[in-house]
Amino acid sequence: MSILIDAGNTRIKLGWLAQDTVPGQPPCIEHIMACPHADLPEVFTGWLRTLPYTPERALGVSVTHHRINDYLSRTLDTHGCSLIWRKAAQQALGLTNGYLQTTQLGADRWAAQLGAWQRWRHLAQPLLLAGFGTATTLDTISPDGTFVGGLILPGTALMRHALAQGTELLPVASGEAQDYPQDTHNGIISGIYAAQCGALLRQWLLGLQRYGQPPHLVVTGGAWPALASEMETLLRTETTLLGKPSPELHYHEHLSLEGVAYLLQESSHA
Ligand SMILES: Nc1ncnc2c1ncn2[C@@H]1O[C@H](COP(=O)(O)OP(=O)(O)O)[C@@H](O)[C@H]1O
Numbered sequence: 001m002s003i004l005i006d007a008g009n010t011r012i013k014l015g016w017l018a019q020d021t022v023p024g025q026p027p028c029i030e031h032i033m034a035c036p037h038a039d040l041p042e043v044f045t046g047w048l049r050t051l052p053y054t055p056e057r058a059l060g061v062s063v064t065h066h067r068i069n070d071y072l073s074r075t076l077d078t079h080g081c082s083l084i085w086r087k088a089a090q091q092a093l094g095l096t097n098g099y100l101q102t103t104q105l106g107a108d109r110w111a112a113q114l115g116a117w118q119r120w121r122h123l124a125q126p127l128l129l130a131g132f133g134t135a136t137t138l139d140t141i142s143p144d145g146t147f148v149g150g151l152i153l154p155g156t157a158l159m160r161h162a163l164a165q166g167t168e169l170l171p172v173a174s175g176e177a178q179d180y181p182q183d184t185h186n187g188i189i190s191g192i193y194a195a196q197c198g199a200l201l202r203q204w205l206l207g208l209q210r211y212g213q214p215p216h217l218v219v220t221g222g223a224w225p226a227l228a229s230e231m232e233t234l235l236r237t238e239t240t241l242l243g244k245p246s247p248e249l250h251y252h253e254h255l256s257l258e259g260v261a262y263l264l265q266e267s268s269h270a
């Protein structure tokens with residue numbers, strides 16, 4: 001009877017940890033909901049009313065403004081439910097955080113890594129965790145369970161808006177990815193895809209080189225579904241050009257929430 005929260009820079013993701021979740025098994029998260037910040041007051045109270053039981057406690061990760069965190073804490077408090085925010089730790093659930101300053105790592109990235117590690121550690125392969133949210137993050141976990149580091153770049157929406165805001169002539173573009181775009185809109189969209197795909201491919205190839213085996217590539221984040229088809233085509237094209245096998249993508253929508261659920265299970269059984 002617990003609430004899980006992943007508060008990102010664009011949307012708040014909420015879920016409910018089912019009563020019958022079996023320790024050691026992937027958590028069964030129900031009533032999942034994602035809502036943009038502006039809709040939160042209306043949506044959150046409505047969502048709380050749909051829950052089958054009164055929540056007793058909540059665990060969350062947040063990388064957004066403290067006003068949102070405070071709102072969530074206060075609202076849950078009025079329902080008699082206490083909310084604890086978790087930060088990145090040096091170690092949890094068999095995963096080691098390689099960041100130089102442990103808590104500088106976004107709590108949402110840490111939670112997603114914990115979710116990925118719990119699900120795929122049995123593969124004994126490097127993991128590349130690609131988060132396509134407000135920002136894009138590309139995090140590598142070694143086969144023995146250390147987060148060795150990761151890239152942060154603007155997400156696709158941020159890239160589109162940054163070009164429009166930072167220049168006189170560029171619009172907020174809509175178009176398609178092309179090899180040799182011949183107009184502004186397609187030029188921008190093609191550049192954005194090239195940047196996202198190029199960064200992803202770079203980290204995958206680095207992982208392959210470093211560990212001598214292809215990283216298991218897990219993709220998450222709200223921006224991914226709109227990108228998926230084009231990114232898959234681009235990845236295939238680029239790896240073919242390089243004479244490499246194309247990485248297989250494993251999409252997992254709510255990996256951060258799942259990581260939070262694992263943390264909650266661990267604290268319940270400690
Ligand atoms: N209904 C929606 N509202 C806002 N963003 C959405 C929506 N559906 C998809 N998106 C895309 O998902 C991204 C946010 O994904 P999400 O994983 O929730 O990010 P964050 O964790 O940074 O809040 C947005 O940048 C946007 O590209």
Ligand SMILES: CC(C)(COP(=O)(O)O)[C@@H](O)C(=O)NCCC(=O)O
Pocket residue numbers: 008009010063104105106107108109133134135136137152
């Ligand atoms: C990198 C992020 C902005 C990603 O946030 P998101 O796109 O999920 O909203 C967030 O994880 C963050 O603020 N991290 C702190 C800095 C770091 O992880 O190094």
